[in-house]
Amino acid sequence: MATPSFSAVLRLLGANARLEERFSNGLGSLHGLALKEVLLLMHLEQAPRHRLSRIDLAKRLYVSPSTVTRMAAPLEKLRMVGREADPRDARLAYVVLTEAGQELVANARASLEVMAADIFRDRWTKPEIASLADLLGRLTAGQPGDLG
């Protein structure tokens, strides 16, 4: 029917939809945060000084700057992140991971790793999982701040 390339793309779209559904169901009840919010915190955790500008976060999360502004607001209210100005450039308003945020992201990451392992539990060998991760990594290569 479809070319192999097209088939790969179509299946990636489907696999993504299934994964998002699965993770959303499991995660919200556990930590009260959406998957995207946890990813935001994970990017901060990985960044130097645990902080990133909203623009950098937007690039890493593949969303618009306005979305980052609105995602950060409730996280700031929950004291998971703080706001920090740059002394050299008054335009910058870094999003900084707090202590509480670090704790939460550690727990959420553990939950996510369990859920991820569950997805491959049946009918997958370790080399197959590694191969999938490797091939997918080539599709996202060249981006700053790869989490995985």
Added chain:
Amino acid sequence: MATPSFSAVLRLLGANARLEERFSNGLGSLHGLALKEVLLLMHLEQAPRHRLSRIDLAKRLYVSPSTVTRMAAPLEKLRMVGREADPRDARLAYVVLTEAGQELVANARASLEVMAADIFRDRWTKPEIASLADLLGRLTAGQPGDLG
């Protein structure tokens, strides 16, 4: 850092975001339709008698039934799909692909296959693409109406 399973999941999310961005940019200008609308038409094309109930479409597109209702409305206005009642069950309102819809989906599919090939143009061998498609197919297995 992350377990291989978690890494695969994270990269899949990122790859999906990049692909959607790329396909949205290229497709809208070509045929005036969003990627999701083309996928809807492709599912109809593949279905017996070129028609599906809104519920079946929702499952295949991984969206809610209300979204299908609202996606079909403008396509019906454009005469890409029609509405057909079931003589046995008056609750069913099939979405049917029209002649014009078949033409459009053929053209759009060709565009999508070119775009898909573009994504893998550099640094990918045919076996690698096939392997990726195969592995991703295992994540979506068991679903009705696989397009690829």
Added chain:
DNA sequence: CCTATATACTTCCATATGCAAGCAATAAGG
């Protein structure tokens, strides 16, 4: 310096989407 351009962020508006509620029709069980 002064002006023009670019950047970071925020806010407004339009659109997309899921969920709950509602309606119509069918199916199931007495």
Added chain:
DNA sequence: CCTTATTGCTTGCATATGGAAGTATATAGG
């Protein structure tokens, strides 16, 4: 038959998101 539960679809409401416009700051070029 009649009642109840189920199913397919639509609509109202709340939320999420991108893009355009607006503000403030920084940079580049005379």
